[in-house]
Amino acid sequence: DTEVTQTPKHLVMGMTNKKSLKCEQHMGHRAMYWYKQKAKKPPELMFVYSYEKLSINESVPSRFSPECPNSSLLNLHLHALQPEDSALYLCASSPGTSGISYEQYFGPGTRLTVT
């Protein structure tokens, strides 16, 4: 099983709403990632969790709050977002965070629209 799953597939939310994105993997990977991707652009790294601990926060605004409840799950809590936050949010996982264990497997993404 080399699958990373994400829910929901699509999400429309207002600027005052609170919502969460979910990501799950059952490959035994110890690193998980959130990326933001705008149309026809490469993904931009937001957060990295390594062994369930936040290891990288790429200066992401506090209206995005990540959570790693266990080694298989990764959440992204959203609150008071802006229209410019509309994008495809991708989750990824990798066996580790260095060397050959760094190959990242991506989920299908959540298409977020902020109105």
Place this chain on the structure above:
Amino acid sequence: GEDVEQSLFLSVREGDSSVINCTYTDSSSTYLYWYKQEPGAGLQLLTYIFSNMDMKQDQRLTVLLNKKDKHLSLRIADTQTGDSAIYFCAESGVEYGNKLVFGAGTILRVKS
């Protein structure tokens, strides 16, 4: 610095070979990757190569690495319409804090 460059667009006929090129700048890169993204989908890891290798072949895919020129290429043999997608080159290395650095992506269009 962090700089991975790719040509933005490539158009080929079905059955021809496609070659997508990428240049990178980090001299200590350990792994270089090719990802494929179809419309509305996530990124699919196609293949990767360790920086001490020259070539890697996997079915229709051939990756060539010229470490001296910091040039990476992906050749797709017998290109099919299902190969139409955006292809991202990426590198990782200790100097990037173990982050993946992506190129801008090459849009491959396959004409039938």
